[in-house]
Amino acid sequence: MESSSLHFAHRFDQVSGSAIREIFKVIAKPGMISFAGGNPSVTALPDEKVSELAVKVLKENGKALLQYGATEGYPPFVEALHQYITETVGFQPEAVLPVTGSTQAMDLLCKALIDPGDTILVENPSFLGNLQCMRLYQANLIPVASDEQGLLPEDLEEKIRRYQPKMLYTIPTFQNPTGRTLSFERRKAIAELASRYHMIVAEDDPYRDLRYSGEKLPAIKCFDTDDWVVFLGSFSKTISPGLRVGYLSGRPDLIRKCTVGKQSSDVHTANLNQAIVDQYLRQRLLPDHIRAISSDYARQLDRMLGHLQEISGLVRFTKPEGGLFVWAELPENMDAKALLNKAIEQKVAFVPGTHFFVDGGHENTLRLNFSNSTLEQIDQGMNILKDLILQESRR
């Protein structure tokens, strides 16, 4: 009914979510080459294996899986996660909570920690979805500067002193949207700052397993001597986003609060979905699967970088060692939104970079996803983008 208007909660005053939604509506049209999403490649999604595992776990333990589960998680999966984190991420987890995708981890962290007006420092630019999440908790979002090596510890310390934040939000590895990776030294420095100033660090690391070159780096959490870092993990980029399984690991008192918050968010993450991912960990299926998809993604990334290299006189761009995204800066006077409108006419889409900045601006930037396009689509789409950029530069 439009006639009788409702008063919505004030947490929505700053949130509309509309700009990006419009882009994603356009992308969904058939025939579109989309560099816009953060979707895994269709070929990377293991539908046959998931089907086989679903049958197995339902046969072995179906009644328990279909019954209510504990908010704390499906016990075998919690156990498998402990081992996975220890062996693969590289720290000894004190407490782990399975969640309904790592987006829920961010929601629960905010629920546990953030009162309206509390300050959260955020790497800038950053992941849109979680910026919206923090805004819905009416947090005061303060951007922290970054460069090729990720977050700048000097700017971080200055902002900590000035704003006394509750939390820092960062994606240290193959960052969304820039593809950049925080250096070893800075990981250490951030853990030290967190400990010195008693600030929670939300380390959101969904891309870490998708490394195509270079050396694996320890998580910030590995340098966390005093339990201020919370690690957010996901199986969305390695197994399936549609299953909605992620996890949260950190100090027990905080995980406990998140668990109470989760009780009234969704009671528990669906047992069947936890049990399927559990099988991936238990049967040690993940390394081979990741190896297979990484070799494809590496080729797709190379192909995209090759195209960008051809216009490197006009466009600056990142050269990620993994993940799903390349970040590009057009000449200063060029507008990525205008470029998008022209690109869409030729059935190519991407996300203008301005949306990822806490305070907007940076109209000449854009994010390009390479994982969800074939090499042919990358050629075709990048040729169109290159032409449009060259045309625009001559005006």
Added chain:
Amino acid sequence: MESSSLHFAHRFDQVSGSAIREIFKVIAKPGMISFAGGNPSVTALPDEKVSELAVKVLKENGKALLQYGATEGYPPFVEALHQYITETVGFQPEAVLPVTGSTQAMDLLCKALIDPGDTILVENPSFLGNLQCMRLYQANLIPVASDEQGLLPEDLEEKIRRYQPKMLYTIPTFQNPTGRTLSFERRKAIAELASRYHMIVAEDDPYRDLRYSGEKLPAIKCFDTDDWVVFLGSFSKTISPGLRVGYLSGRPDLIRKCTVGKQSSDVHTANLNQAIVDQYLRQRLLPDHIRAISSDYARQLDRMLGHLQEISGLVRFTKPEGGLFVWAELPENMDAKALLNKAIEQKVAFVPGTHFFVDGGHENTLRLNFSNSTLEQIDQGMNILKDLILQESRR
């Protein structure tokens, strides 16, 4: 680290969730006869059918199911829900949002509507989990009185005038914890009050399909001429709670806000789980399945009521026409918590009624679940409870 203490958000000031957790830890012990949970019977959980459907949907549409889905829901399921609501619940939905269990529906409604201090009127006693949810949004919870016919419209109108609430929360059919059902006339009256005073009614109706006797009643939503009622539905009690699939239906502007809220809660409900429930609706499997489990539940309810009848001189109790719960009142001076402690020693559990009241008290009440115990367990457990109550009454 216990050494460096964290400041949690103020929304947790009123929420501990510990009393009930302690009970449920005890219940989980082997050999316990539990009248405490709200769990479907193990025999009611369709593990083989879910396995068969999982294989089918993953074969037919696996890549899409494992990919990111829309926050608005898996399109075939949204379509099937529209039809199911129209045919089975009995109103024409304007907008429907699939959610991760109907607990998430309540969370999203509060997210959309409730600022700290806003008043929510709640039927008293009511479902614990959703009371906690509303408390985490720092709502001002005001109890509304009810009798054998459910909520009292007179008390409701008085409370509306006095508190100008944002929302009323009610479970009209086979209520949790009392098993009572709101009468036809009162359903109509509540819809009229909502419209007159511009108050949202959250109609939480997870038990409506589990009717063992009497006439089916229209939802409050069916009397909603002016779009103030929001209907919360669930498949947890009819198919499986472990799958975490429910839905929310109401006015489009409110469903839209809930959708934006859901984007940063968990992005979307797992596609596989939506697709499995979709098959239940599309293949029209639900009526037969509900008929089968209802005939078992009816017998279990009868058996429990038979036992209570034997001590009807001491104990007042409800005689529900469906659902999962019977509500009992012991003699005024008898304490259900003390009774529970003695019952647990003999491996019988239930939930003391005081926990379901917004303002506590009512120490002589208790909730008994019959769905998750066999007839033999009901005999055994109720014999123990009867003996304990009789002993206590002689002291």
